[in-house]
Amino acid sequence: MNEEKILSTVEEVKAYNDPYRMKILYTFYELRKPATVKEISDIMGEVPAKVHYHIKKMEKAELVKLVYRKEINGIIAKYYEPIARSYRIQNKYLDQASKDVMVNEIGKAMTEIFDNEKNRFIQGIMEEKNGKDNGYLQRGNIYLNEDEVEDLYKLVYNFLENKKNSQVGKEKYRAFVTLVKDFEKK
Numbered sequence: 151m152n153e154e155k156i157l158s159t160v161e162e163v164k165a166y167n168d169p170y171r172m173k174i175l176y177t178f179y180e181l182r183k184p185a186t187v188k189e190i191s192d193i194m195g196e197v198p199a200k201v202h203y204h205i206k207k208m209e210k211a212e213l214v215k216l217v218y219r220k221e222i223n224g225i226i227a228k229y230y231e232p233i234a235r236s237y238r239i240q241n242k243y244l245d246q247a248s249k250d251v252m253v254n255e256i257g258k259a260m261t262e263i264f265d266n267e268k269n270r271f272i273q274g275i276m277e278e279k280n281g282k283d284n285g286y287l288q289r290g291n292i293y294l295n296e297d298e299v300e301d302l303y304k305l306v307y308n309f310l311e312n313k314k315n316s317q318v319g320k321e322k323y324r325a326f327v328t329l330v331k332d333f334e335k336k
Contacts, residue, residue: 165211167259
């Protein structure tokens with residue numbers, strides 16, 4: 151699996167920004183291994199046909215790939231995995247009409263993501279647990295050059311990836327991080 155895939159076409163962004171497909175990708179990442187449509191659908195509590203439809207769309211857009219086949223009781227099981235650990239949207243090669251479509255698609259996806267994370271955060275802070283804080287919310291400005299932005303992105307990415315490996319004796323927390331250049335006029 152690659153570290154990153156650049157999404158640079160409207161078709162790729164549309165395929166990626168579908169909320170249901172994001173849930174499928176998240177399920178793959180939680181498993182941390184190739185999986186069949188049946189395995190993914192069982193974890194998600196969904197009908198295999200629905201998951202299969204979306205995985206085929208994701209495969210066509212090169213978001214997931216078939217990594218191997220295995221015969222199980224006379225049936226060929228197909229194992230898929232995401233193409234990359236992270237996806238980055240890049241629109242510098244698009245004409246204005248395509249950029250407008252892409253902005254609309256990104257907006258829809260971000261609304262879904264933000265709403266889901268907001269609801270998880272609210273649910274988390276409302277839970278009583280040993281009188282301790284269950285969530286933290288922080289925002290602010292930081293001033294970075296391009297190299298520092300890349301370093302911070304890699305630091306957060308690697309921290310989140312490494313924490314997935316050691317779960318014994320720990321509680322699960324949800325991290326949601328955004329980093330974007332601020333173009334607001336001063």
